[in-house]
Every structure is written in C-alpha cells, then in structure tokens.
Amino acid sequence: MSSAADAAVKIVVHPVKGRCYYATRPIRISETVLQTRPFIGVPAYNGIMKEHCERVCMGCLRWLDHPVGEPIRSALGSPFHVYCSRECEARDWECYHRFEYPFFKDLFQPPASLASAYHVDYIRLLSRAMLRRLWELVDSQAGTSAPRRHGPHEDPHTSFASLENLCSNESSTEPEALAAFKKSAAILEAFLTKVVHPELESRGIPFSEFWTTPVNGTLYDKALELICKEEVNVFGLYNFKIGGIHSERQCYASAVYTTAVFFNHSCAPNVGHHYIETAEGGGLMTFFALRDIQEGEELLISYVPLSTSSGTNPRANRRAFLKHYFQFDCDCARCESEDDSAVNSNQAAAQEWRRICEAYICGIDSCRGWRAPRTPGSLEWVCVACGGVVSVGQSPAGH
Ligand SMILES: [Zn+2]
Ligand SMILES: [Zn+2]
Ligand SMILES: [Zn+2]
Structure with missing residues (x-):
C-alpha cells in the first residue's frame, strides 16, 4: 500500500455492514485508492x-x-x-x-x-x-x-x-x-x-x-x-490469455487480500480494479476511481463479472449471482431504482452508470475486457484484454 493511497481511504465500522471503505477526501477519476498484495x-x-x-x-x-x-x-x-x-x-x-x-x-x-x-x-x-x-x-x-x-x-x-x-x-x-x-x-x-x-x-x-x-x-x-x-x-485473478478476448474473463489464480475485503458491492460501483505484474510477481491488485468521488462517499466495487454488469444485465441476473456466490440480497442504489427489465427510475443515475460503463467496459469488436488507467491517475484507460485505449476525460462537475 502506498502512503499516498492510504490518505484517500479509511475504514469505517458500519453497524450492519461491518467494516467499509470511505473516501477521506475528494478523489479524482483514475486516482489509485488502494494497492495491495495477496496474503x-x-x-x-x-x-x-x-x-x-x-x-x-x-x-x-x-x-x-x-x-x-x-x-x-x-x-x-x-x-x-x-x-x-x-x-x-x-x-x-x-x-x-x-x-x-x-x-x-x-x-x-x-x-x-x-x-x-x-x-x-x-x-x-x-x-x-x-x-x-x-x-x-x-x-x-x-x-x-x-x-x-x-x-x-x-x-x-x-x-x-x-x-x-x-x-x-x-x-x-x-x-x-x-x-x-x-x-x-x-x-x-x-x-x-x-x-x-x-x-x-x-x-x-x-x-x-x-x-x-x-x-x-x-x-x-x-x-x-x-x-x-x-x-x-477470495478474489479471482483474471486475464484473457487462454480463452481469448471474446470469451468470459479467465480465472488463472485465486488469492486472499485481507485489506481488499472491505470494499462492499454495488451494481453501479465507483471503484474498479485490475491486477499488475511487478518484479515481485503477479497479483498486485490496484483499485482506482471510476468517477470523481466525494469526500465521505463509500467506495464500492462490483462483485458481479464486469462484462455482464453493463447496463444491459438485468437486475434479476445480478441478484441471483450475488445470492449464489456471496449469500446476500443486493439492495444497492441501482437495484433499488431499477426493475427486472432494467428500466431505471433514476434517469440521472442510469445515465451516469452508462457513461462509466462506456469507459470501463471495452466491448470494442465484442472484446470482453475492461479498462484501467495506463499509469496511476492517467486519464488514458487501456483495455486489459485487447490493449485498446480511450480517454476518459473528467467527470461532469456537480456529481
Ligand atoms: Zn445491486
Ligand atoms: Zn515465480
Ligand atoms: Zn478490449
């Protein structure tokens, strides 16, 4: 964990959810919020x-x-x-x-x-x-x-x-x-x-x-x-090196990151993550902001596979997945405002989520990969599967 990243997040004990990560200050899109190695x-x-x-x-x-x-x-x-x-x-x-x-x-x-x-x-x-x-x-x-x-x-x-x-x-x-x-x-x-x-x-x-x-x-x-x-x-480590970029992400290792477990789930997360290989080996997990995040907001990742968590993935599928693998009924903001046919009553939130998906989920030529900042904080996001690049720009003000 770098000390700069430490400053952006803190653990808060929630009476129902237990330990959660919160932003201690405004976090800009692309910023690294946590970097951690497996136990x-x-x-x-x-x-x-x-x-x-x-x-x-x-x-x-x-x-x-x-x-x-x-x-x-x-x-x-x-x-x-x-x-x-x-x-x-x-x-x-x-x-x-x-x-x-x-x-x-x-x-x-x-x-x-x-x-x-x-x-x-x-x-x-x-x-x-x-x-x-x-x-x-x-x-x-x-x-x-x-x-x-x-x-x-x-x-x-x-x-x-x-x-x-x-x-x-x-x-x-x-x-x-x-x-x-x-x-x-x-x-x-x-x-x-x-x-x-x-x-x-x-x-x-x-x-x-x-x-x-x-x-x-x-x-x-x-x-x-x-x-x-x-x-x-447990976290899976994924790449696209065996099944290719048109197949569902491929899990090649599993690891326990005891500091990463405090990210709770949202079907419209504000934090993404990816794995980096360094001189020490594989599995360095980097969490980064998917949009500008305000001070005091909870930091949330998606436990649902990314390629199916885009705007088209119906609520019923996501919830069944979460129930089966993580044993909870999702009541995230997106699930609360969406019905099972993916009609979202909160238009502004739906639009924001679509915008995040466009940056985060590749989809170019049916690529199943997701993107991550080229370097910490970079507004150029690179697809981990096909290497395709997009510029994400700044989040619209007043989120
Ligand atoms: Zn949900
Ligand atoms: Zn080795
Ligand atoms: Zn791609």
Whole structure:
C-alpha cells in the first residue's frame, strides 16, 4: 500500500455492514485508492485452468506468457508445478511445497482427472495460509532479525490474524455447499494435525499458539470456519490469455487480500480494479476511481463479472449471482431504482452508470475486457484484454 493511497481511504465500522471503505477526501477519476498484495494465493486448477495450470508460476503467480523451451518444472515436488525461475522454485519449496506436496500428493496430480478442482483450489490455498502462520510463529520466536518466509508477491504487512478476522457467511451457506466444505475441513484438519503441529513442536512452539482468535470448538470447526471465511472473501485473478478476448474473463489464480475485503458491492460501483505484474510477481491488485468521488462517499466495487454488469444485465441476473456466490440480497442504489427489465427510475443515475460503463467496459469488436488507467491517475484507460485505449476525460462537475 502506498502512503499516498492510504490518505484517500479509511475504514469505517458500519453497524450492519461491518467494516467499509470511505473516501477521506475528494478523489479524482483514475486516482489509485488502494494497492495491495495477496496474503496468500495459488494458481487455479478449476475451470479453464484444468488443462493450463502450467502457465502460472506456483511460487509468485507470474503468468508465464512466453515459455522458452520446456517449462521449469518442480524438481522435487509435483511435476505439474512450474516456476518462473529456479530461485522462485527454491523459495517455494522451502516455505510451502516441501510440506504440502508429501501430504496432498493426490491433489497435485493432473488436475483434469480431479472430481472437483474447485475444492482442491481452496484446500491448497488454505493449507498455504496455515504454513504462512507456521512461519509467522517460527520467525517471531527467532526475533526481528529473522528473514520473513513467504512468497515475494505476498503482502509482508498482513498476517494470519487478518485472515481469521474476516467475516464468514457460514450460517447462510446453502446446505449442499456446506456439505462439501465439511469434507474439505476434515482434510485441512488432518493437515494441521499431521504436518503443522509436529513441525511447530519440533521447534519448541506450542500448537496452542497457532490460532489468533479464541477456540470455541474443535480443530475441525476452526478449519470449517476458515473455509467459510475464505469462500466469501477470495478474489479471482483474471486475464484473457487462454480463452481469448471474446470469451468470459479467465480465472488463472485465486488469492486472499485481507485489506481488499472491505470494499462492499454495488451494481453501479465507483471503484474498479485490475491486477499488475511487478518484479515481485503477479497479483498486485490496484483499485482506482471510476468517477470523481466525494469526500465521505463509500467506495464500492462490483462483485458481479464486469462484462455482464453493463447496463444491459438485468437486475434479476445480478441478484441471483450475488445470492449464489456471496449469500446476500443486493439492495444497492441501482437495484433499488431499477426493475427486472432494467428500466431505471433514476434517469440521472442510469445515465451516469452508462457513461462509466462506456469507459470501463471495452466491448470494442465484442472484446470482453475492461479498462484501467495506463499509469496511476492517467486519464488514458487501456483495455486489459485487447490493449485498446480511450480517454476518459473528467467527470461532469456537480456529481
Ligand atoms: Zn515465480
Ligand atoms: Zn445491486
Ligand atoms: Zn478490449
């Protein structure tokens, strides 16, 4: 997070919605409001990645765009893991892969054969989160001079406590989904018992220090709680490199950003986001203003896929999506003023939203991409899929 960006937003605790982001000062269109790295992330095996998981570096989530010759495969662990460099592989082995691979061997077989890659993805994600916690404890025991062990692309300022402090929607999760989560919780419980616990013990650290929040139930209950927290707070990383620009965005990795979760949803958001790859790796998430934002306004993003959240996407579809994936009934300003045939009673708001969509959603030659400022604050927005550019100009005054 840059300090300049910090100044634009603050977290306010709302009595019903919990923690939310608000603008501390007027924010201009295109301005970066927050930049954040994942606490933890893994390449996806689910969806289109079933056959393409070798395109993402396991160690730093870098997209391997132009593999030269044979990909750099894991030498010791899963042969289906690839890395951007041997250095990245060595670090990943030391921090994570030497623990996860012997235990989860089956989950690292060719993903196309897996019954449900969806569940495998979050099991891998959360087992890594548990290993990050292991290193937090080991490093704090060793003192401040200890090198912090985690991926180069992971946020060094977040901790396992920030993951444990997230909200979960366990009580409103559909029974079928909950039944599947329970099976996964038993697997994670075993990982804690058989891998994390002995490793801590061998270093003289009591396992009772593992959780940062009070333990009211069993280890299994805590694992299930963690899955439910992850499920409503996880972000997908998307590009258009496999299915192309005319296909729905393609999720190539999933990650938990514990500082990004305080953006609530609106079907007419004032903040957009995109991912940037840097020298540290992939997954640097940048949030930027889609229009001028007034001091005191809540900052809102859309949880509904962008390509379908344009003016033509009916309210009923959006709400069904949000209910299914995020377990809430959307009552945002746009939903309140729109009926299910997309007729909006608030003409000024509808017009404003159409104008934002024209800038944000590409649609050129049926491109499914969205645009983001070329550089922070730039009024030139570039499509992340096709590279097409538009000038957004300033928002009309008096919004
Ligand atoms: Zn890498
Ligand atoms: Zn809505
Ligand atoms: Zn485009």
